[in-house]
Amino acid sequence: MTTTPDARTERFPIGAAVTVADLEGDPRPVLAELRRHEPVSWLPALDAWWVTRRDLALEAMRDAERFTVDDPRFTTARVLGPSMLSLDGPEHRRHREPFAPGFRPGVVRERFDDFLTHEVDRLLSGRDGGPVELRTGLAGPLAVASITRFLGLTDIGHDEVLDWYHAITKAITGLTVDDAIDPADAAAVEVARARVRRAIEEGTGENLMREIGRSGSLRVDELGSAALVLMFGAIETAEGMTTNLLWHLLTTPDAWRDAATDPDRLTNAIEESLRVEPAASLVDRYTTSATRLGDVDLPAGELVTISLLAANHDPATFTDPDTFDIDRENARQHLTFVQGPHACLGLHLARAEARAAARGLLTRTLDPVLETHTPPTGLIFRKPERLTVRW
Numbered sequence: 351m352t353t354t355p356d357a358r359t360e361r362f363p364i365g366a367a368v369t370v371a372d373l374e375g376d377p378r379p380v381l382a383e384l385r386r387h388e389p390v391s392w393l394p395a396l397d398a399w400w401v402t403r404r405d406l407a408l409e410a411m412r413d414a415e416r417f418t419v420d421d422p423r424f425t426t427a428r429v430l431g432p433s434m435l436s437l438d439g440p441e442h443r444r445h446r447e448p449f450a451p452g453f454r455p456g457v458v459r460e461r462f463d464d465f466l467t468h469e470v471d472r473l474l475s476g477r478d479g480g481p482v483e484l485r486t487g488l489a490g491p492l493a494v495a496s497i498t499r500f501l502g503l504t505d506i507g508h509d510e511v512l513d514w515y516h517a518i519t520k521a522i523t524g525l526t527v528d529d530a531i532d533p534a535d536a537a538a539v540e541v542a543r544a545r546v547r548r549a550i551e552e553g554t555g556e557n558l559m560r561e562i563g564r565s566g567s568l569r570v571d572e573l574g575s576a577a578l579v580l581m582f583g584a585i586e587t588a589e590g591m592t593t594n595l596l597w598h599l600l601t602t603p604d605a606w607r608d609a610a611t612d613p614d615r616l617t618n619a620i621e622e623s624l625r626v627e628p629a630a631s632l633v634d635r636y637t638t639s640a641t642r643l644g645d646v647d648l649p650a651g652e653l654v655t656i657s658l659l660a661a662n663h664d665p666a667t668f669t670d671p672d673t674f675d676i677d678r679e680n681a682r683q684h685l686t687f688v689q690g691p692h693a694c695l696g697l698h699l700a701r702a703e704a705r706a707a708a709r710g711l712l713t714r715t716l717d718p719v720l721e722t723h724t725p726p727t728g729l730i731f732r733k734p735e736r737l738t739v740r741w
């Protein structure tokens with residue numbers, strides 16, 4: 351069994367050489383090396399095992415009995431409280447099931463299609479011709495408006511939601527990097543929790559959270575955590591997904607026109623963009639007991655990071671995996687929304703957002719002018735910092 355740090359470094363020399371900077375920029379070369387030679391590898395820079403082959407990623411994400419999210423070291427749960435993101439087994443189902451009906455495809459279509467079209471028009475109106483920075487001017491605000499509407503917390507302003515979002519992200523990063531939360535961030539998270547609670551208890555209009563509370567399946571404190579988890583899970587990811595899609599369409603020759611003139615090709619472009627650049631590029635699990643993955647024996651209680659980006663570029667499933675191909679037939683086989691008990695609940699809403707944003711621009715112009723753009727970067731959440739167009 352590979353237990354001591356030195357023995358691990360010796361057995362996994364490619365993993366030992368990986369730096370955080372390698373993974374933040376364009377990680378595809380280093381992930382390809384890992385996948386080929388050390389598909390389960392020890393990365394001292396991250397203090398974690400990394401899984402880079404698609405079949406092994408699937409094996410781990412589908413088996414919560416061996417690979418769990420329910421571990422006290424999981425920082426999101428320490429900041430937001432227990433929620434579906436940090437539980438497994440029957441408790442996980444109790445926290446997840448009340449939300450599932452609202453995320454079904456037909457329900458999302460009915461509640462969101464018109465809303466998203468109007469919201470995109472509102473965000474672009476008066477800005478005809480641009481320039482518009484698409485991440486902060488379109489994708490981000492659309493994500494905030496969508497999840498606020500989904501939860502029915504319409505008494506809460508979008509700026510307020512964004513402030514909480516930043517406080518939550520800072521608190522989780524503080525805990526992950528320095529093992530401490532800045533008291534100001536902790537206080538901001540508590541203000542958010544109290545405000546959500548008040549909106550659930552006293553808010554007006556259609557309020558999904560209040561309905562779930564009334565059904566008795568979750569307590570008010572659990573609902574507060576769920577609301578914050580949903581906001582946390584829905585903002586950066588959907589903003590990244592939409593921006594990545596627009597970046598792929600704008601930087602791949604002919605893709606813009608192909609997507610503009612054929613709705614099926616736009617549908618496939620959304621999947622292909624999710625495959626090539628998953629906005630949330632990895633998920634973490636902890637081993638519940640000593641177990642074997644591939645040809646590696648993992649001790650109990652170890653952090654195992656599943657690289658969705660690496661799995662999505664596995665040449666065993668995707669030919670010419672690093673190319674964005676709007677007509678790729680098996681694009682939907684990406685693992686970006688995860689499989690198994692923690693598969694993304696918001697995937698239909700996220701797809702609807704990305705489609706609405708793209709349609710809004712594709713119907714305005716066939717010849718957009720790309721003013722400034724940076725490629726997607728980031729260790730966990732990946733997206734272009736800037737993507738400015740004129741038309």
Ligand code: HEM
Nearest residue numbers: 434435583584587588591629633688692694695696699700
């Ligand atoms: C409307 C936007 C979204 C909402 C409301 C949403 C909601 C959720 C929720 C509630 C979960 C937890 C499910 C569970 O643990 O049982 C989840 C998981 C996940 N979501 Fe989403 N999501 C959204 C968008 C996205 C996007 C755009 C991506 C990536 C491009 C994404 C990637 C993931 C991943 C990777 C997980 C699995 C986490 C894990 O297994 O540890 N989500 N999502």
